[in-house]
Amino acid sequence: MTTLIIEDEIPASRRLEQLLNKNGFTVFTILHSVKNAVEWLKLNNHPDLIFMDIKLRDNLCFKIFEEVEITSKIIFTTAFDEFALKAFEYNSLDYLLKPIDEKKLEKLISKLSMFQSVFHNNNHLKNIKLHTRPDYRNSFLVSIGTTIRKIQTEELICFFSENNATFMMSNQNRQFPIDSSLEKLQKELDPKQFFRISRKLIINKKYILGVKKGTIETEFSIENLDFKISRLKLKYFLEWYK
Structure with a gap:
């Protein structure tokens, strides 16, 4: 719970x-x-x-x-x-x-x-499980050509929105569109592992090297993605990241 x-x-x-x-x-x-x-x-x-x-x-x-x-x-x-x-x-x-x-x-x-x-019948508590960790999403299915592949959440660097669409970025530096909003993903992902740093991006703690001047540094170079933490969320991010 x-x-x-x-x-x-x-x-x-x-x-x-x-x-x-x-x-x-x-x-x-x-x-x-x-x-x-x-x-x-x-x-x-x-x-x-x-x-x-x-x-x-x-x-x-x-x-x-x-x-x-x-x-x-x-x-x-x-x-x-x-x-x-x-x-x-x-x-x-x-x-x-x-x-x-x-x-x-x-x-x-x-x-x-x-x-x-x-x-269980309450929309806000329907997944409640006392004394156990909540069930969070651990994989996603993506299409690669004619092949359907399962990607584990631990392989994902981040989720981001762009032009009214949502994408996820893998540690192979590949991005895939997904049929889900960031709001929905926030409920499905483990909050100890993923944090929504801004209106447009959710980051995986596993791939964070550090934070410099309010911007997250990762080992991956991802073009056109802004890893700057929202000013209102910076304090809560630091509490989560410690």
């Missing part, structure tokens, strides 16, 4: 991340303010679940919902219980008091498992 942590206390967020990883969750990233959360949620596909602290450094988390239509299910976390009733107005599954007790978290995860069949 994929998840996002929105928490302004660094020790608490790191501990929660460790507990979630221990229980098989994939944590996309940790965000520490309403502003950062709004920016991230506007630019990225939403995870299955969000663990969200109510009192953040710059405002109450409810401000996030005023700026973004969140498709994820929400687990609210806070050291105060005064917002419990209000929290359940926002697509929430549960409410955990901090410091989060590991046994209570495990009980919550068990409850999520019980409702797995219900989530």
Whole structure:
């Protein structure tokens, strides 16, 4: 199951991340303010679940919902219980008091498992698999002359859009058109391996040599492709790349 942590206390967020990883969750990233959360949620596909602290450094988390239509299910976390009733107005599954007790978290995860069949019918959680890594796309079929060939995703340097069409570039420096949008590919590709650096390009971490002045360097010379990271995405890229 994929998840996002929105928490302004660094020790608490790191501990929660460790507990979630221990229980098989994939944590996309940790965000520490309403502003950062709004920016991230506007630019990225939403995870299955969000663990969200109510009192953040710059405002109450409810401000996030005023700026973004969140498709994820929400687990609210806070050291105060005064917002419990209000929290359940926002697509929430549960409410955990901090410091989060590991046994209570495990009980919550068990409850999520019980409702797995219900989530299966929800468009946003239909592929949910607790305690296992999500199934991401691992190959593509392409036509080479009269031959159909399977290309593994690990062979692909990047995906890019051009002239209202989408292409993928292999490590053989060959590009192939594919019948898919970058938006759809973002949902199908492993987010730990692929990152959408701009509106027009998704990059494979495997082929990144480094980043210089906001531009990705690769071992391949690809003509007419711009590997510059969008200014709004640079911070999140660096968190992903580390």
